[in-house]
Amino acid sequence: MVIPLISNHARDLGASPTMAGFIGSVYGCIQLFSSPVVGRWSDVSGRKYCLLWSLFFSACGYMSLGFSTSLIALFLTRIPLGFFKHSQSICKSLLADMFPTDKQSAVHGHFNSVSSIGFILGPVVSGHIVEMAGGFYSVTLLCGAIFMLNGVLVWCCFPDIKSKSHDLARDESSTSLQKLGSDEFNFTPKQLFQFKSLNWSAFWDLFLVRFCLGIALLLFRSNFSLMLREKFELSPLGLGYIISYSGVISALCGLLSGHISKHYHNDQRLYKHLAILMTLTMFFFVFTSTFWWYVLLLIPLSFASMNLRVVGTSILISRGGKQEIGALIGLSQSVMSIARMLAPLLSGILLEISPSGPPLIGAGMAALAVLIIGVKWGIRGEQNGPKQE
Template identity: 40%
Template sequence: FQDLFGVSMVVPLMNLHIKSLGASHTVAGIIGSLYGIMQLFSSTFVGCWSDIVGRRYSLLACILLSAMGYFILGTSTTVFLFAFSRVPVGIFKHTLSISKALLSDLVLERDRPLVMGRFNAASSVGFILGPVVGGYLAEFEGGFYQTSFICASIFLLNGGLVWMLPWSEESTGNREHYQDKGANSFSAKSDHDLHLKSATSTAVTNSNFFQSPWTQAATVLKKIKGIACSNLWDVFLVRFLMSVAILLYYSNFTLALEERFGVKPLFAGYLLSYSSALGVVAGCLLGPITRLYQHNTYRLLLHSSTFTCLLILLYTSALSIWMVILSSTFLAFSTTIGRTCIIDLELTVGGNEASGTLLGVGQSVTSVGRIIAPLLSGIAQEFSPCGPPSLAVALALVAIVIMNANKQKYRSHGSVKLKN
């Protein structure tokens, strides 16, 4: 909550600030693109590094270096300082991914969607409240600088909490194996090996932290190679396709509503805030929904993706604003459930011993989608305001076909693990 609350206070004000420093629209766009590219390449390496040195040390390092970036941002009186402040944030702002990896280590596998849903709900609340506070502070003289310092202070507070809270990585990665025997298909020998491996996880983590940087880098590359050669290609492809589809849906949302129905941008803003609030509710309802599906994440992901595809199709063919409101209402639930399920499926197939790497690769896949989606949206809008959501429907259909084609592979939920 605090992480996204602080970030969302600053991000909406950044374009205004860089323009006040005399930068052109092109320079502002280049700086924004460089940040996205740094996130794209660093997320996998930072996630893998968290698997090697441990969640606590990596999370603390990312928080403190991100705080440094926002402190520099708070002193940026030139375009160069503004651009330089984005470097540590672009490389190390992966606190949410590492936090998700930590949660996946600490909870039972069957409880993971519920915990991830609540985590996403808390993050969404912070993202809803942050822009309101940031906009209020921006009204004062020097408001951007105050907002940046407050954001950096929030990160320092989070770093203090990570350092002080009494938690241990001793039990990470093995709690999921204490589930009911009927809920999984692991053999007795596999259970014994997994418990033996987890019993030594703390010693390995501590020793890895004091390894040389070259040794850590070699281990990172080895783990990334293991992910690249694994059988997770279909999961990452589905994540990429659904991410691009949802980004296309939102890419021209305000403009399309104005052109198709004559509504003002203020109404579109209210509708987006309404959808964000419903996303918080959806995150809190993931527990009952997963129990209804008997913790079959793959089936829930397939159904939520199908529902998302149909809702975007309904929005594309909507004849009145009420159909748009209806589709936005249910789309908030289906997209929230889908995002949580795809992360849970990645961790289920890949195993908790590589959770940081898996989440990092998944974040990189989403970052590629963020780079490609604006280009596809611009091309599609040349034909019609409904072009981007129509393309989103096509991509979602491809993702659904891929999931159906691989249904047999994931029929036994939780029984397939990543093979290095």
């Protein structure tokens, strides 16, 4: 509901496209540092406990967003969301704890499909509300209320499954355990910053590819609403329908992720082909000046981006195993946070030059990712990517 409105709200407060992009970068900049720490926190303190705090502070952040009547206030309200909005990454860690490796693609595909329903309903709902008096304020309050409702559902319904890292941290803790609720215990700050046990050589190439593909997509989507507004004079309601349409495609693709992965029998090869599809689609966006061609090209872009997230998560889990999966997913989110930090600002600068600037540079970054995959994963014809040491 809120994401499509932030850049337009910044413009209404007097921001230039570059300034709107800078404000959008604040969230990604903070998540660069908070993602691995919160992931590690969920490892040592429990997924449910960490998720409850994440939802509570996210609700407060979104509610305060509605009171931003200046660019400085808008900037400041993005800070708590950058620190605490990690609900999806914590849920992914919980799913990794609950299901075996061979089911990860299907499980995360269904998870992302359900998440995409929010991108189907949210923009349409907010598009109608925002056109009323005080619409942006009403949307942010509604969003905060939904986060509070999610917190109640987590408290009542979620299992409290402990990861291997939770048990390890509990066993190694030199202090007495103090129960919080039923199973939580006190953790030390030192435990939150222990990442030395991770085998970095097994993940660097995957993180780099994820960054290139992430910034390629975010260059296009971070100021997507401004791009459509500047190029086609689309209203907020029309933009809401376009984003919902993209969400429908993503949801359907997520339901098929498990079947596609089984058909390929090789996640690395599937990942490469999806990256090539994204590269070609971004290039087509550069030369498209017709609104309905934009709408049509969103189909392969949504298909590629959804399945890249699912397959990328599956590869990450298969390489790292389930130990410290929260920290590992958090570090992967940090890589994406770098992209989220850079993309809105760079996209805003490119938009001031040409509406075709973001998809052009995005296509180049996606092509670079394809090159890295071909060199690192394809040179030896490995079936499962680079072997762990």
